[in-house]
Amino acid sequence: MPEAAFAQTARATIGDSEFDRDTAVTRRAPGVYDTELSAGWIIINAVNGGYLLAVLGRALADALPHGDPFSVSAHYLTASRPGPAVVRTDVVRAGRSLSTGTASLFQYDDEGQEIERIRVLASYGDLDALADDVRTTAEPPSLPPMDQCFGPQDAPAPIPGSSAIADRLMLKLDPATxxxxxxxxxxxxxxxxxxxxxxxxDADPLSLLLAVDALPPTAFEIGLSGWVPTVELTVHVRCRPAPGPLRVSITTRNLAGGFLEEDAEVWDSADRLVAQSRQLASVRLG
Incomplete structure (x- = not known):
């Protein structure tokens, strides 16, 4: 499906979409936000890490004087579940061009004890104020046209690890992977x-936090299967994406001791590198 066809099928808009509703936060007090984690973003039995990062990212955009994520680093402490959650933020520094803050998401466990699920340290700024000079050796990934790629709906049987999140994404995977x-x-x-x-x-800076963690794990193409939980994920947002479909490329070069890294690049329809990430994930060996 070419970009023009993608644009013609567009229905939801930024600020009025399922993603916006499911990542919404309500300020209860200064720096404290209530949210409801949606069951629509589940991978196997856990809530997707990129979706969670977007929820905390939205809270930080409200808490900090700057609204665009530049660098977001998250440590995933325990698996989140659909349902109520609380995000607590703290402004570490409010500068002229960059602001830094922390955020943690909490839920209650089976014993009724509050438990921290994820902790984030992030720097925010104004993407529109950045200089437009680009000096890079990076190149967009080479992907076949959309109509020559395949998504979960094209599989003859459910793809291992697929779940509710697949219904909320437009994924067309390169047959070579x-x-x-x-x-x-x-x-x-x-x-x-x-x-x-x-x-x-269309994509915006917050949805880029989802995009870097939305593809099937590279561990599958290494020959492993099953859940690949994120330990740590750092995302760098480089510019505001142009309208249209994104291209995401993820690579793993080293699996050792039951852990692997995933390096992701996200490119927009204007051939700009709009986000990068590195993730440490654990895998089940044997």
Whole structure:
């Protein structure tokens, strides 16, 4: 599906979409926000880490004097569940061009004790105020046209690890990185895909926090299966994305001791590198 066709099918808009509603936070007191984690963003039995990062990112955008995430680093402490949650933020520094803050998301466990799920340290600024000079050796990933790529809906049987989140995303994966779905993983640790939200909402800086963690794990293409929980995820947002589908490329070069890294790049329809990330994740070996 070419970019023009993607634009024609767009229905939701930024600020009025399922993603916006499901990442909404309500200020209870200065720095304290109530939210409801939606069951629509589940991977296996846990809430997707990129979705969670967008929830905390929205709270920080309200708490800090700057509204755009520049660098967001998250440590995932315990698996989050759909349902009520509280985000507590703290302004560490409010500068002229950058502000830094922390945020933690809390839920109650089965014994009724409050438990911290995720802790974030982030710097925010104004993406529109950045200089427009670009000096880079980075190149957009080479992807076949959308109509030559495949999503979860194209699989003859449910893809291992797929779940509710797949219905909320527009994923069209490069066939060259889909060997795992056919029982023949390449062993290269690569995943590439066209990316968007299923309701047609265009990308913004907050949804980029989701995009870096929304593809199937590169561990699948290495030949592993099962849950690959995130330990730590750092995202750098480089500029505000242009309308249209994104391209996401993720690579893993080293798996050791039951942990692997995933390096992601997100490119927009104007061939700009709009986000980068590095993630440490644990895998089940054997």
């Amino acid at each position: 889909l060997g795992w779905a056919l029982g023949a993983p390449s062993g290269k640790g690569e995943m590439r895909s066209w990316f968007g939200l299923a309701d047609g909402r």
